Amino acid sequence: MPTSEPPNRPAPPPRAASGRWLVVDDEAAWRDCAGRLLRTALGAQVHFAADGLEAIVAMDSQDYDVVLMDGAMPFMDGAEATQLLRQRGHRALIIGVAGEASPARRGQALAAGMDAFLGKPLCAVQLAECLAQLGPRAPGARSRVRTG
Numbered sequence: 821m822p823t824s825e826p827p828n829r830p831a832p833p834p835r836a837a838s839g840r841w842l843v844v845d846d847e848a849a850w851r852d853c854a855g856r857l858l859r860t861a862l863g864a865q866v867h868f869a870a871d872g873l874e875a876i877v878a879m880d881s882q883d884y885d886v887v888l889m890d891g892a893m894p895f896m897d898g899a900e901a902t903q904l905l906r907q908r909g910h911r912a913l914i915i916g917v918a919g920e921a922s923p924a925r926r927g928q929a930l931a932a933g934m935d936a937f938l939g940k941p942l943c944a945v946q947l948a949e950c951l952a953q954l955g956p957r958a959p960g961a962r963s964r965v966r967t968g
Contacts, residue, residue, distance in 0.1 A: 839885030840865045844875040844901070845917075846893040854888060854942060861944035872901025879905055884912045886951075888942075891918040891929060899932035906933040913954055917942065 841864045843854045851868045858864040867884070869875040871893045879887070887905075889898040896904075902914050913936075916929035921939025929937040936950050 840867070840883065842867050842869060842875060842878055842884045842887045842912075844869045844872065844887060844893070844898065845890040846870055847890075850890075850940070857942060857944060857947075858888075862947065872896030872898060872904075875901050876904055876908070879910050879912070880908070886913045886915065889914050889916050889934065891916055891925060898934075899928055902929075902932040902934050913951075915947075915950060 841858050843851050843858070843866060845851050845854070848870075851870075855866040855868065858866050864886075867878060867882070869878050872889075873896045875887065875889065876896075878884075889902060891898040898916055898918075902916070905912075905914070914934045916926075916932075916934040916937040917940055918925055918929075918937075919940045921937070926937040935954055938946060938950060
């Protein structure tokens with residue numbers, strides 16, 4: 821008698837998945853592709869920045885749940901932008917992405933303060949699994965820590 825096991829599916833993504841995302845990448849085509857994936861697969865509200873400096877300006881003016889941060893960009897790369905965002909008190913999930921997903925690149929991203937690191941190209945299952953591993957954030961965790 822054949823046994824029927826349920827297909828191996830990732831856990832449902834946490835609430836942040838359908839929240840506000842900031843996609844940071846210097847390649848417009850990749851930003852558009854990532855935006856479509858996030859809107860279609862996760863129901864996310866997606867905003868865009870073309871480099872690390874634009875990401876800092878966007879994060880200082882609006883709250884985001886998740887940032888998808890490219891590693892190599894002109895003006896300010898993803899590691900430098902992440903370090904500055906963390907120094908400024910931003911607590912949003914930051915997921916680093918790069919075409920070259922080497923262990924050294926991953927280590928650099930995590931050392932800079934990113935919460936996770938994924939290789940390009942991305943897929944919905946990969947993102948959902950990453951978000952599930954990172955776990956839920958408390959309500960308001962996307963907000964910047966306010967001091968004083």
